[in-house]
Amino acid sequence: MQYKRPAMHEQSIVESLLALALENAEKAKARKIISINLVVGDYTGIVDDAVSFYFGFLSKNTIAAGAKIHFMHVPGQMRCRDCDLIFPLQKRDFRCPKCDGKRIEIVGGRELYIENMEVE
Template identity: 35%
Template sequence: MHELSIVEGMMRTVIPAARKAGAKRIVSIRLKIGDMSGVIPSCVEEYFSLVSPGTMAEGAKLVMEPVPVTISCPACGYAGPVKRGQWKCPQCAGTAYSVTGGNDFFVDSLEAE
């Protein structure tokens, strides 16, 4: 159900934006999906095909780009990506880092006409 609310949120973002731009329909939606966001692209596609008919976004192409997880480690000063499934600082193996990217899902851009 997680993805359904995400797709609904996405629709609430893209439709007013396209309307504001004077577009009649949305051609494609570019999404960034963080590796740590827990969002499954195939589920996003599936829910999109359920909620988009009859809207401006009907038939739009979803372009989903994965975003690697990046951290900032206060112990050694490391700032950069971490490997998926290895949630520790690659430099000092510390776990007291803060996640600086890759933990969210958002609309990057959209193409409308």
């Protein structure tokens, strides 16, 4: 699973992630989810603390209660459509540093998915 939409509300994101984590844990016949490695792109606008907060709240009375979430951040990356250069986002400067082109697209930083998780 991978969400492409940026800036979704954390609570609905956590609801989806938790549902998926529980589903996977059930398939693995796990009794408890220990930790979850979550990949978060910098363009998603997701705030770690908010995710942790909602997760703690929503996972009560599930086997994910008390699970630790590890955040793995993916930096934002842009690609120039004119010269194919891939470069990190330069603060609001949506221009190619090589050819000064303005036809720029986002190619990294919108990731949001569970990389893996530890269960027992």
